[in-house]
Amino acid sequence: HKVRYYDFKIEYANVSRICHSKVLVSVNGEFPGPTVYAEQGDRLLVKVTNHVHSNVTIHWHGIRQWLSPWSDGTAYITQCPIKTGQSFTHDFRVNSHRGTLFWHAHISWLRATLYGAIIIYPRKGLPLPFPKPDNEFPVLLGEWWNGDVEQIEMDALRTGGIPNISNAFTINGQPGPLYDCSTAGVYMLKFKAGKTYMLRMVNAALNQDLFFGIANHSLTIVGVDGEYTKPLTVPVLVLSPGQTADVLVTANQHRGRYFMAAKPYVSDAVPFVPIPTTAIIEYEPTTYAELFQPPVFPSLPANNDTAYGENFFQSIRSLNSKEYPVYVPQTVDRDLFFTVSFNLRACPPGQLCSGPTLTKFSASTNNISFIFPSISLLQSYYYNIKGVFSPDFPDNPPRPFNYTGPVMPNPQPKVGTKVDVIHFGSNVQLVLQDTNILSLDGHPVHLHGYSFYVVGQGVGNFNRSKDPANFNLIDPPYRNTVPVPRGGWVAIRWKADNPGVWFMHCHLEAHASWGMEMAFLVTNGKGKHQTLPPPPKDLPEC
Numbered sequence: 001h002k003v004r005y006y007d008f009k010i011e012y013a014n015v016s017r018i019c020h021s022k023v024l025v026s027v028n029g030e031f032p033g034p035t036v037y038a039e040q041g042d043r044l045l046v047k048v049t050n051h052v053h054s055n056v057t058i059h060w061h062g063i064r065q066w067l068s069p070w071s072d073g074t075a076y077i078t079q080c081p082i083k084t085g086q087s088f089t090h091d092f093r094v095n096s097h098r099g100t101l102f103w104h105a106h107i108s109w110l111r112a113t114l115y116g117a118i119i120i121y122p123r124k125g126l127p128l129p130f131p132k133p134d135n136e137f138p139v140l141l142g143e144w145w146n147g148d149v150e151q152i153e154m155d156a157l158r159t160g161g162i163p164n165i166s167n168a169f170t171i172n173g174q175p176g177p178l179y180d181c182s183t184a185g186v187y188m189l190k191f192k193a194g195k196t197y198m199l200r201m202v203n204a205a206l207n208q209d210l211f212f213g214i215a216n217h218s219l220t221i222v223g224v225d226g227e228y229t230k231p232l233t234v235p236v237l238v239l240s241p242g243q244t245a246d247v248l249v250t251a252n253q254h255r256g257r258y259f260m261a262a263k264p265y266v267s268d269a270v271p272f273v274p275i276p277t278t279a280i281i282e283y284e285p286t287t288y289a290e291l292f293q294p295p296v297f298p299s300l301p302a303n304n305d306t307a308y309g310e311n312f313f314q315s316i317r318s319l320n321s322k323e324y325p326v327y328v329p330q331t332v333d334r335d336l337f338f339t340v341s342f343n344l345r346a347c348p349p350g351q352l353c354s355g356p357t358l359t360k361f362s363a364s365t366n367n368i369s370f371i372f373p374s375i376s377l378l379q380s381y382y383y384n385i386k387g388v389f390s391p392d393f394p395d396n397p398p399r400p401f402n403y404t405g406p407v408m409p410n411p412q413p414k415v416g417t418k419v420d421v422i423h424f425g426s427n428v429q430l431v432l433q434d435t436n437i438l439s440l441d442g443h444p445v446h447l448h449g450y451s452f453y454v455v456g457q458g459v460g461n462f463n464r465s466k467d468p469a470n471f472n473l474i475d476p477p478y479r480n481t482v483p484v485p486r487g488g489w490v491a492i493r494w495k496a497d498n499p500g501v502w503f504m505h506c507h508l509e510a511h512a513s514w515g516m517e518m519a520f521l522v523t524n525g526k527g528k529h530q531t532l533p534p535p536p537k538d539l540p541e542c
């Protein structure tokens with residue numbers, strides 16, 4: 001296995017989009033940031049140096065960080081932020097995945113501009129479970145704000161209101177020609193007739209689930225969240241923030257130009273810019289006359305087409321082959337049930353609140369709205385520093401109610417830094433239930449330190465006595481980010497074999513900012529392969 005070195009300089013870059021110039025925080029001046037390549041089993045050493053005024057951390061989304069929790073890059077969970085002038089070297093192995101993942105900033109809203117793809121090739125000797133593509137391209141979907149993203153979050157938290165929506169959606173950092181001032185620099189892919197291409201798809205948007213399609217071409221999904229799946233051919237891909245997919249596209253159309261496009265999949269009356277982001281596929285050779293034909297536009301579902309979205313997510317299956325087996329826990333040691341909710345909190349004294357009737361928007365898990373500690377949870381656990389967190393996160397909501405029934409009188413969430421302690425080696429089952437405490441909405445929930453099997457999902461209230469009978473314990477998808485359906489639930493399982501403190505949160509940045517976050521503390525097992533290693537020497541201090 002190889003050791004691969006990457007140098008990530010966090011620095012300012014001047015970028016113009018949609019008739020607007022700004023200075024943004026980048027890695028090595030690139031927007032989106034560089035692609036990280038690895039072969040399964042490789043060791044990565046990534047030195048992150050902060051040359052900007054903001055605090056930063058970089059997270060390797062979907063990398064399990066098995067026995068390397070200090071490299072997870074989650075601000076105030078596994079490390080303190082890297083301050084101006086400091087650097088920190090992440091040191092981890094890429095053991096458990098193949099396919100596409102991504103890295104992004106994990107502090108404030110900086111991941112709006114600090115993100116890039118991670119591409120992992122399978123271990124030598126493992127055959128690809130699909131025909132080898134002729135070429136591959138990262139396709140990162142994102143959101144662009146004309147304003148300063150750190151300021152947008154701070155303003156929303158200060159006033160208690162809803163944060164500003166983005167000004168554009170992007171494909172590889174480009175809004176595409178349907179936006180003003182955006183014909184230059186449009187992302188363009190060249191296709192040769194008869195060839196097959198792999199798109200390394202990432203939804204790096206902050207606050208929107210997205211539909212993605214290519215005019216006249218179907219998409220064959222062969223992997224999600226860094227693990228191969230049974231091939232699934234669809235007209236349109238659905239990706240929640242934090243999700244990734246390996247998609248094969250065959251160049252089987254007439255010469256000419258075709259749009260690929262993405263637009264929001266919104267399950268609620270959430271506002272968004274109504275212009276799809278587009279990029280162009282151009283067949284080579286294309287004649288001069290063909291270049292002047294307008295590209296063909298894909299047909300995408302209506303923004304609120306939950307039938308398409310739900311059916312899409314339920315159709316994905318693990319490969320479950322000899323080379324790529326699944327290890328779905330068949331028994332459960334910890335049975336957890338978490339509600340994910342919006343709430344209103346009374347405006348704290350002395351604060352200016354503009355929310356309805358002087359309240360603050362907030363969000364919670366089992367009615368607890370997460371508060372970041374001032375030193376990292378992993379450090380405080382490792383050094384046994386008291387008073388940083390409490391180990392009493394509840395296994396169930398405070399009391400059962402009709403979760404998806406009529407909007408409830410708003411119970412005030414509790415605020416706190418609580419963790420759920422899990423014993424090493426336990427098989428965990430977690431049901432995540434959306435609620436109508438304030439309004440129903442979908443939540444792409446992401447877990448650090450693990451991938452999990454999505455064994456079931458449904459609409460309405462989870463029924464503990466009926467629903468488990470229908471769980472898929474044979475070939476469920478293996479993911480790191482799962483959408484809790486609007487007004488519904490999902491059930492996930494994993495084996496807690498990675499000691500450390502692992503964040504779990506909604507990957508919609510607005511919901512996370514409001515407190516839809518919590519952490520699991522997985523205890524040490526016995527022996528060196530089950531125990532937390534000591535922190536690296538250059539781990540940033542708070």
Ligand code: C2O
Nearest residue numbers: 059061242446503
């Ligand atoms: Cu992709 Cu906790 O993040």
Ligand code: CU
Nearest residue numbers: 443506508511
């Ligand atoms: Cu959410």
